[in-house]
Amino acid sequence: MFLIYRHLIKAAAGPFFFGLFVITFLLMIQILYKFVDLFVSKGVPFWVATKVLFLSLGHTFALSVPMAVLISILMSVGQLAADHEITAMKANGISLWAVLRPLLLMAGVIGLGLAAYNHYIFPESNHTLANLIYDINRQKPMLEIQEGQFTEMGDKMTIFVKHKDDLTGKIQDVSIFEKEEPGDLSPRLTTAEWGTIIPDHQSDSLLMELFDGEIHDIPDKKDPTKYRIIRFQQHNIRVTNVERDFKESGRKARSDREMNMTDLLEAARGESERKQEVVKRVADLSSNILQWQFQLLDPVKRKNLLGRKITQQPGLRRDKLLDGKFKALPMKVERVIDQAGYQEKIAESYTIKANRFMVEFHKKLAIPFACVVFALLGVPMAVTASRNGKGVSVSLALAVYLIYYIFLVGGEKFADKGKMDPLLSMWSANLVLLAIGIPVFFKAAREGRIFEWNIPAFLQRNKNKDTTP
Numbered sequence: 001m002f003l004i005y006r007h008l009i010k011a012a013a014g015p016f017f018f019g020l021f022v023i024t025f026l027l028m029i030q031i032l033y034k035f036v037d038l039f040v041s042k043g044v045p046f047w048v049a050t051k052v053l054f055l056s057l058g059h060t061f062a063l064s065v066p067m068a069v070l071i072s073i074l075m076s077v078g079q080l081a082a083d084h085e086i087t088a089m090k091a092n093g094i095s096l097w098a099v100l101r102p103l104l105l106m107a108g109v110i111g112l113g114l115a116a117y118n119h120y121i122f123p124e125s126n127h128t129l130a131n132l133i134y135d136i137n138r139q140k141p142m143l144e145i146q147e148g149q150f151t152e153m154g155d156k157m158t159i160f161v162k163h164k165d166d167l168t169g170k171i172q173d174v175s176i177f178e179k180e181e182p183g184d185l186s187p188r189l190t191t192a193e194w195g196t197i198i199p200d201h202q203s204d205s206l207l208m209e210l211f212d213g214e215i216h217d218i219p220d221k222k223d224p225t226k227y228r229i230i231r232f233q234q235h236n237i238r239v240t241n242v243e244r245d246f247k248e249s250g251r252k253a254r255s256d257r258e259m260n261m262t263d264l265l266e267a268a269r270g271e272s273e274r275k276q277e278v279v280k281r282v283a284d285l286s287s288n289i290l291q292w293q294f295q296l297l298d299p300v301k302r303k304n305l306l307g308r309k310i311t312q313q314p315g316l317r318r319d320k321l322l323d324g325k326f327k328a329l330p331m332k333v334e335r336v337i338d339q340a341g342y343q344e345k346i347a348e349s350y351t352i353k354a355n356r357f358m359v360e361f362h363k364k365l366a367i368p369f370a371c372v373v374f375a376l377l378g379v380p381m382a383v384t385a386s387r388n389g390k391g392v393s394v395s396l397a398l399a400v401y402l403i404y405y406i407f408l409v410g411g412e413k414f415a416d417k418g419k420m421d422p423l424l425s426m427w428s429a430n431l432v433l434l435a436i437g438i439p440v441f442f443k444a445a446r447e448g449r450i451f452e453w454n455i456p457a458f459l460q461r462n463k464n465k466d467t468t469p
Contacts, residue, residue: 004094005102012076012103019071023064024057031056044136052132058125065114066370067401069107073378074397077103081383096445100379107375111368118364119260127258145171145197150349152253153239155182158349169197174210176237177349180221185277188217189342190235206239216342227339256360264361271354278347282340351418359415362426363408370404373430377437380444404429 032053039049077099080086086099145151147164162173176190192213199206215230259267381396411425 001094001098004089004098008076008080008099008102009106011080012072012106014072015075016068016072019068019075020064023067023071024060027060027064028053028056031060038136048132048136052129055125055129055132058122058129062114062118062122062367065110066367066374069110069371070374070378070397070400073103073107073375074382077379077382086383096379096383096441100376100441103379104372104375107371111371114368114371115365118368122364123254123258123260123263127254130255130258147171150352155253156180156184157239158187160349171195171197171208174208174213175345176208176210177346184221185274185346186218186221186281186343187346188215189345190215190237192235208237208239210235210237216338218339227335227342229338256356259357259360261361261364264357264364268354268357268361271350271357275347275350275354278343278350282343282347285339285343348418352416355415355418355422358422359412359426362422363412366426366430367408369430370433373433373437374400376441377433380437380440383444400433404433407432 035049035052035056038044039052044052077086086096089099090096145159145161145164147161149160151159151161153159156179158177160175161171164171172194174190174192174195177187178190179187190210190213192210194212195208195210197206197208210232211234213232213235215228215232215235217228218226219228220226254263256264256267377400381400384396407429408426411420411428414420415422415425
């Protein structure tokens with residue numbers, strides 16, 4: 001049996017490396033197409049462009065390895081089935097389970113290796129690549145701001161734009177968070193319906209002209225009950241020191257794709273703690289306004305609110321003062337509602353950031369596990385190819401890729417926007433393919449076809465139905 005296992009693994013090794021090379025090459029073409037315009041427009045030196053493409057291999061390996069596993073099993077087991085070796089094994093009492101075991105073991109080892117790669121090597125490679133892209137983009141920060149994403153402009157400013165036109169520099173649905181310090185939990189929030197981005201190359205700065213918006217901030221950080229809203233028709237924000245010639249800056253900050261799994265869990269936990277602090281602050285605001293209202297209604301508490309001397313003086317002065325306090329209540333409630341909405345947007349930003357960290361954490365484990373899932377699917381698909389033709393196997397392989405890609409990318413988008421749990425979004429593709437693969441393998445192991453296509457029998461059944469009185 002050991003010789004058979006070694007034969008199966010040896011037969012799958014060559015197609016695995018072939019599939020890995022082909023898929024990596026195809027993905028690198030897409031990456032080259034993505035970067036070629038950047039290289040030309042920035043005048044990037046040849047050695048820098050070569051380094052960018054080399055570091056981009058780290059990203060392609062994370063996707064091409066599981067695909068290569070499926071290709072290797074389809075090619076190797078399919079060839080064994082075409083040469084009737086699978087039939088010979090079954091004739092000697094070797095079931096399809098025995099064929100699956102060494103291939104499943106090989107896929108598991110590859111998956112563990114890929115998980116270790118995603119934890120130790122890929123974050124460092126991606127960090128180096130991100131630093132290069134960051135240094136290149138600093139010459140034209142307009143290219144840094146991506147629509148539908150939070151863009152960090154240093155440690156104290158974060159920009160979110162829903163739509164952006166790279167040709168005109170026009171942006172729409174803009175939200176800008178400005179912090180006094182990197183750890184500020186109540187940043188100034190500036191929102192605008194639309195605006196324009198104007199790079200100023202001479203002054204090494206970036207001008208953002210915003211229109212039809214609001215500025216929400218807390219003037220005194222020690223007193224969160226004081227809240228200010230400024231509405232504007234036009235407001236300009238200038239960001240300095242954003243352009244320079246290419247130079248490796250040695251950026252230390254890391255995004256979610258530049259962290260290992262330990263750092264991702266810690267970062268997600270930190271964002272969740274910040275969100276809880278903001279939620280507690282909103283609850284305190286509501287509690288304060290209710291407490292203030294209770295003091296107006298309670299005769300004993302009212303003395304503290306109006307002052308003991310005023311409450312002891314009967315007459316019109318006390319009535320007017322009390323009436324003014326009651327009239328001020330709706331204004332206070334409205335300000336609390338506005339501030340709660342402001343705090344809610346801040347809490348939402350923390351939720352989105354925490355989800356992005358957890359999505360990347362689960363992705364580093366879910367993609368390697370896909371190697372095992374593809375191995376389970378690949379064996380019955382390869383056996384089916386020898387019965388129904390290679391076209392069926394190719395079609396099924398494309399269907400598997402399509403299903404996995406749709407669930408992976410779609411789940412990531414939904415989770416990043418807070419509409420889906422990160423765990424479910426990243427593992428849904430594996431769960432769906434496992435739900436398909438397990439019964440398919442049992443069907444193939446029992447000598448059954450995955451799809452029964454008996455067209456003459458189908459036509460005969462329909463004919464019998466038509467002739468039945």
